[in-house]
Amino acid sequence: MLREDVTDAIRGAVFEELASVGFARMSIEGIARRAGVGKTAVYRRWKSKLHLVLDLVAAVASQGMPAPATGSLYGDVRAVLELAAYALRHPVASQVIPDLLVEAARNPEISDAIKAALLDQQQGVAAVVVRAAVERGELPEGSDPDRALDLIVGPLYWRLAVVRGALPKGYLDDLAASAVRALKG
Amino acid sequence: MLREDVTDAIRGAVFEELASVGFARMSIEGIARRAGVGKTAVYRRWKSKLHLVLDLVAAVASQGMPAPATGSLYGDVRAVLELAAYALRHPVASQVIPDLLVEAARNPEISDAIKAALLDQQQGVAAVVVRAAVERGELPEGSDPDRALDLIVGPLYWRLAVVRGALPKGYLDDLAASAVRALKG
DNA sequence: TAACGACGGAACGGTTGCGTTGCGACGTAC
DNA sequence: GTACGTCGCAACGCAACCGTTCCGTCGTTA
Numbered sequence: 001m002l003r004e005d006v007t008d009a010i011r012g013a014v015f016e017e018l019a020s021v022g023f024a025r026m027s028i029e030g031i032a033r034r035a036g037v038g039k040t041a042v043y044r045r046w047k048s049k050l051h052l053v054l055d056l057v058a059a060v061a062s063q064g065m066p067a068p069a070t071g072s073l074y075g076d077v078r079a080v081l082e083l084a085a086y087a088l089r090h091p092v093a094s095q096v097i098p099d100l101l102v103e104a105a106r107n108p109e110i111s112d113a114i115k116a117a118l119l120d121q122q123q124g125v126a127a128v129v130v131r132a133a134v135e136r137g138e139l140p141e142g143s144d145p146d147r148a149l150d151l152i153v154g155p156l157y158w159r160l161a162v163v164r165g166a167l168p169k170g171y172l173d174d175l176a177a178s179a180v181r182a183l184k185g
Numbered sequence: 186m187l188r189e190d191v192t193d194a195i196r197g198a199v200f201e202e203l204a205s206v207g208f209a210r211m212s213i214e215g216i217a218r219r220a221g222v223g224k225t226a227v228y229r230r231w232k233s234k235l236h237l238v239l240d241l242v243a244a245v246a247s248q249g250m251p252a253p254a255t256g257s258l259y260g261d262v263r264a265v266l267e268l269a270a271y272a273l274r275h276p277v278a279s280q281v282i283p284d285l286l287v288e289a290a291r292n293p294e295i296s297d298a299i300k301a302a303l304l305d306q307q308q309g310v311a312a313v314v315v316r317a318a319v320e321r322g323e324l325p326e327g328s329d330p331d332r333a334l335d336l337i338v339g340p341l342y343w344r345l346a347v348v349r350g351a352l353p354k355g356y357l358d359d360l361a362a363s364a365v366r367a368l369k370g
Numbered sequence: 371t372a373a374c375g376a377c378g379g380a381a382c383g384g385t386t387g388c389g390t391t392g393c394g395a396c397g398t399a400c
Numbered sequence: 401g402t403a404c405g406t407c408g409c410a411a412c413g414c415a416a417c418c419g420t421t422c423c424g425t426c427g428t429t430a
Contacts, residue, residue: 001398003406022291024209027387038408043389095290101347102287105280106207119348146350151363155339157347162286163304165331178336178367185366186428188376214417223378228419374429382421388414396407 002045009035010042014052019095023053023103023110054113057100061117067128073138073183076129077152078176084153085172088160098161122149139183152179187230194220195227199237204280208238208288208295239298242285246302252313258323258368261314262337263361269338270357273345283346307334324368337364 013035017026028049032039046052068079087093097118104111126149133139155175159165198220202211213234217224231237253264272278282303289296311334318324340360344350 001405006407022209022287024207028389029387032408036408038410039389040391040409041407044406048389098287098290102207102283105283105349106205146344147356147359147363150340150344150360151367154341154343155335158339158342159331159335162342164290171332174332175335177370178332181370182336182363182367185362186376188427191377212417213419217378221378223380224419225379225421226377229376233419372430375427377426378424380421380423383418385418386416388416389412391410391412393409393411394407395409397405399404400402 006035006037006041007045009037010045010052011056013037014056015092015096018053018099019092022095022099023049050107050109053100054109057110057113057117061113061121065121065125067125069128069132073129073133073136074176074180076132077179078172080125080129080152081156081172081176081179084156085160085167088157089167094161122153126152133183143183148183151182155179191220191222191226192230194222195230195237196241198222199241200277200281203238203284204277207280207284208234235292235294238285239294242295242298242302246298246306250306250310252310254313254317258314258318258321259361259365261317262364263357265310265314265337266341266357266361266364269341270345270352273342274352279346307338311337318368328368333368336367340364
C-alpha cells in the first residue's frame with residue numbers, strides 16, 4: 001500500500017513548484033527534492049509531470065463550483081467576483097492558474113483538464129446566473145452566458161492576473177455594477 | 186561589422202521559438218538551429234536569451250501605440266478593441282504575449298519591459314480616450330482610466346487569450362457598446 | 371593582394387534532468 | 401518470525417543545453 005502522507009507531500013510539492021517555477025521549468029527531481037522524497041516514490045504513482053498535474057487539476061475540477069443565488073443579478077455577479085478575486089489574490093493560485101492557462105494553449109491534455117476544472121465550471125455558473133436573471137426579468141430573453149462571463153470575469157482577470165495591479169477598496173462593487181450595466185441592453 | 190541579415194534571421198527565429206515553445210523552454214541552441222546560424226552569431230550579439238527577448242520587446246515598445254480620436258467614446262473604444270483583437274488573433278502574437286505576461290510575474294526585468302511595451306502604452310491610450318470623453322461630456326469628471334482599460338480590454342483578452350474562444354461576427358461592436366455602458370455611471 | 375572580421379560548424383567540459391535499477395532499512399500482514 | 405512492499409538514497413547511461421574555443425571559409429576593406 002502506498003503511504004498516503006508521502007502522496008500528500010508530493011501533491012503539495014507540485015503545487016509549490018508549479019507556483020514558483022511554472023509547469024515548463026518544473027522537474028520531477030525538483031518535486032521530489034521539495035517533498036523530501038525519493039524520485040522512486042513519485043514514479044511509483046505517476047508516469048510523468050504531465051500526469052501529476054492532470055491529476056491535480058482533475059482533483060480541483062471534482063470539487064465543483066457553487067452557483068450563487070442571491071435573488072438579484074447584481075448580487076450574483078458580486079458573489080462570482082468575490083470568489084474569483086479570492087482565488088486570483090491567493091499567492092499560489094495566482095501563479096498557478098495563469099501559468100497553466102498559458103500552457104494549455106500548447107498542450108491539448110492540459111487544455112482539456114483546465115477546461116473541465118475552471119472554464120466549464122464558470123460557464124455553468126454563468127449559465128445559471130443568466131437564466132435566473134432572465135426569469136426575474138432583469139435580462140432579456142436569449143442573453144448569452146458566454147458574453148456575460150467575458151464581461152464579468154474579464155476585467156478582474158485582466159487587472160489581477162495580467163496587469164497584476166492592486167484592487168482598490170470598493171472596486172469589486174464597482175465592477176459588479178459596471179458588469180450589470182454592460183449586460184443590460 | 187555584424188551582418189544585418191543574420192541579425193534579422195535570429196530575431197525572427199526568436200519570435201517563432203517564443204511562440205512555439207515559450208520563453209521557459211526556449212534555448213539558444215534552438216534559436217540558432219531555427220535561424221540556420223551558428224551559436225557564435227547569437228552570442229556575438231546578445232549575452233543570453235533574456236537579453237534577446239528584452240531587446241525584442243523594447244523594439245516593440247519603441248514603435249508606440251496610436252491613440253484613436255474618432256470623436257465619440259464608442260468610436261474610440263471600438264478602435265481600441267479592433268487593434269487589440271487584431272494582435273490577439275495573430276497566431277504568433279497570441280502565443281507570445283500571454284507567455285511573456287506570465288513570465289513577467291516571475292522575472293522583474295521581463296515585467297518592466299512588458300510594462301513599457303504594452304501596459305504603459307495601453308494605459309496612455311486609455312488616458313487619452315477617457316480625457317477626450319470627459320471633455321466631450323460623455324464621461325463624468327474624474328473617471329479612472331485604469332478602470333476604463335479593465336472594462337474595455339479585459340473581456341476581449343479573457344475570450345481570446347484565456348478561454349481561446351471564437352469571436353462571433355458583431356462581437357466587437359457589442360463589446361464596445363457594453364464597455365461604454367459600463368463606463369457611464 | 372593582403373589583412374581583417376564575421377560566418378557556420380564542430381567540439382569542448384560542465385550542469386541538469388530524464389527514467390531505471392539496486393540497495394539496506396523500516397513497517398505491516400500473515 | 402518470515403515475507404512482502406514501500407521507503408529514501410545513490411548511482412546508472414542518456415540526452416539536451418550551457419557558454420567557450422578553435423577551425424576553415426568567405427566577403428569586404430585597404
